[in-house]
Amino acid sequence: MKVYRELAVNGKCTLVIWMRENNKSIIKRALWGGVFLIGLGIIFLADLPWESILILLGAIILLDGLIRYYLGEKRGERP
Structure with a gap:
């Protein structure tokens, strides 16, 4: 979410970076699930x-x- 706010000026870059971070979270959940x-x-x-x-x-x-620990997942972190 921090990267999303910093690059809010350029809409195309913002969308690509937000999707990559969201997919990374989904992959982590799928791995340990x-x-x-x-x-x-x-x-x-x-x-x-x-x-x-x-x-x-x-x-x-x-x-x-x-x-979870080695992948950097923290408690309370939202996808």
Whole structure:
């Protein structure tokens, strides 16, 4: 949004930069959303007992947090 305000004079440049930032946010969400769903699918296909499922789910959530941290996602950030 900051880049959008700085380049408000040139309409074409503003639109291109805003779309790139928005697509970057969508790609990030798709990345960790997809990883989470794939992980859940593997857990349920493996037919493991509930204790193991909870441990693996915790590991997936931990990995999800690490992915968000390393991609620079901050809490409260809007797309």
